[in-house]
Amino acid sequence: MxxxxxxxxxxxxxxxxxxxxxxxxxxxxxxxxxxxxxxxxxxxxxxxxxxxxxxxxxxxxxxxxxxxxxxxxxxxxxxxxxxxxxxxKEERRGFFCRASxxxxxxxxxxxxxxxxxxxxxxxxxxxxxxxxxxxxxxxxxxxxxxxxxxxxxxxxxxxxxxxxxxxxxxxxxxNIPFVPDSPVEDSCGECRKCIDACPTGAIVQGGQLNAQRCIAFLTQTKDFLPDEFREKIGNRVYGCDTCQLVCPKNRQVDFHIHSEFEPEDDIAKPKLKPMLTISNREFKETFGHISGSWRGKKPIQRNAILGLGHYKDKTAVPELITIMNNDPRPVIRGTAAWSLGKIGTEEAFEAITKALEKETDVDVRYEMDKGLAFREVQASQK
Known part of the structure; x- marks a missing residue:
């Protein structure tokens, strides 16, 4: 041979x-x-x-x-x-990273x-x-x-x-013994744009990543997102591209070679409010073919809730109140309470206060308290 x-x-x-x-x-x-x-x-x-x-x-x-x-x-x-x-303002959108x-x-x-x-x-x-x-x-x-x-x-x-x-x-x-090709030389040089631009400081140093702080990883977790990352996740529902977008090696790079990877508008940048009430079946039918769906709908919904809080979207208050009161999943109820507090309307604060009276889950009650704490922040800024 x-x-x-x-x-x-x-x-x-x-x-x-x-x-x-x-x-x-x-x-x-x-x-x-x-x-x-x-x-x-x-x-x-x-x-x-x-x-x-x-x-x-x-x-x-x-x-x-x-x-x-x-x-x-x-x-x-x-x-x-x-x-x-x-x-x-009426229809805020999130986004999936380019790899999805x-x-x-x-x-x-x-x-x-x-x-x-x-x-x-x-x-x-x-x-x-x-x-x-x-x-x-x-x-x-x-x-x-x-x-x-x-x-x-x-x-x-x-x-x-x-x-x-x-x-x-x-x-x-x-098992075929091919002659190996030669590695190419590292050419980052002194550039550190990705390190400086990382929203959470996850790139500890050149070539070393703390995945526990990486937004791409955090968007895939299923528990409550730690407080320090909630503002930084923005409207990302899955993944993060920041370190790629600032890289000089990616300047003017945009290849549409394979039709399979062309983004679909309402999937790559979905409306956030409909994500709150999407059923398992609807989620699978709509997003099941993309890589960002592999963890199921729960992380995506949690991130959508945080995105609405990020935008302080007052039009989402009724939907957020509904899931805070009725969703069987503590992470979703609690995150909704936090985002309601972040949005900060009187209707939102009253709903949190009322829901707190009947909520029994310790973690959710903690999130409700954090949501109500935004009222004091608002008062101090007046």
Whole structure:
């Protein structure tokens, strides 16, 4: 088997099936990553969404004993919406991050990799392969970096020369011993715009992220959002793009190559008030095809409630009162009470006071007290 010829054939085929960049690396241990993961655990900087042990995340042969090489792929996604819908005082909107625009990238990239896998198996009878996209044990970024697709920026995202950091990543582990590609040189230089712009200071230093403070992570949690982050989440209902948008490597980067990733106006930037009462079925039918729906509707609803509080949307007061009084979920009731206090109308304060008389959940009562405390803040500002 001529692996150099096969490698070239794979590269050519990848272009035909919608893969924008492809690179090859060895299945050697990711030693530097292993040490970094240990340090992240010691500092409690991990999100908790990570899959597998440090060994499984850094030793490809634990996932595929026959592993000799890893093929990394990157697929570009757009960074701008054409004619994006605007928020109005009557209809405030939230937004999903760009990585959640269009169809779920996990499905799209798995489909691309499955085609690549079939191509390889047709060429090599005894080929052994394993596909991963984001939810696998391996770090997509570390694999792509070593395979020469891009370099890791100070915002911890992979940055490519052609598409900036607006790329989805995936990989295919195989027993075929391909000649590896060379990594590209880090070119962030002295720039620290992403570090300075991060709303919560989650980028501790270049290349180190405290996921527990990252808005992208926080929007996916299901409990009460800690107070210090409630103002900073703004109208984000899922994810955060700040560190990408300020990056000079992303200036003028906006590729609309794949129709699957084109944003749908009312999904990428949904109206907030309808999110409060959407049923499970409606949520699945409307948002089930995007990656931002993977945690279900509860985090999205909580974030929508916070977004209405952020806007101080007085038109949302009746809906917020209704869910504060009737929603069976303490996090939703309590967050609604907090946002009502943030909006700060007399109707809102009276509703919180009345609801407090019958509320039995300790956490919700605490949120109601915090909502009522906004009245004292208002009085002190007059």
């Amino acid at each position: 001529n692996t150099n010829q096969l490698k070239q054939e794979i590269i050519e085929y990848s272009k035909k099936i919608g893969i924008d960049k492809i690179g090859f690396t060895t299945a050697d241990v990711f030693s530097e990553l292993k040490e970094r993961l240990k340090r992240q655990q010691e500092l409690r900087f991990q999100s908790g969404f990570e899959k597998g042990s440090n060994e499984e995340r850094t030793e490809p042969k634990r996932l595929l004993p026959e592993a000799q090489s890893i093929i990394a792929i990157a697929v570009a996604y757009p960074s701008r919406m054409k004619d994006a819908p605007k928020s109005t 625009w269009g169809n779920d990238y996990h499905d799209v990239l798995r489909e691309r990799l499955a085609k690549l896998e079939s191509f390889i198996h047709a060429k090599v009878n005894d080929a052994v392969t394993k596909i991963m996209v984001d939810t696998g044990e391996l770090s997509d970024r570390a694999v792509a970096e070593r395979a020469g697709i891009g370099f890791t920026g100070k915002n911890t995202l992979l940055i490519t020369k052609e598409y900036g950091s607006f790329v989805y990543l995936g990989e295919l582990i195989t």
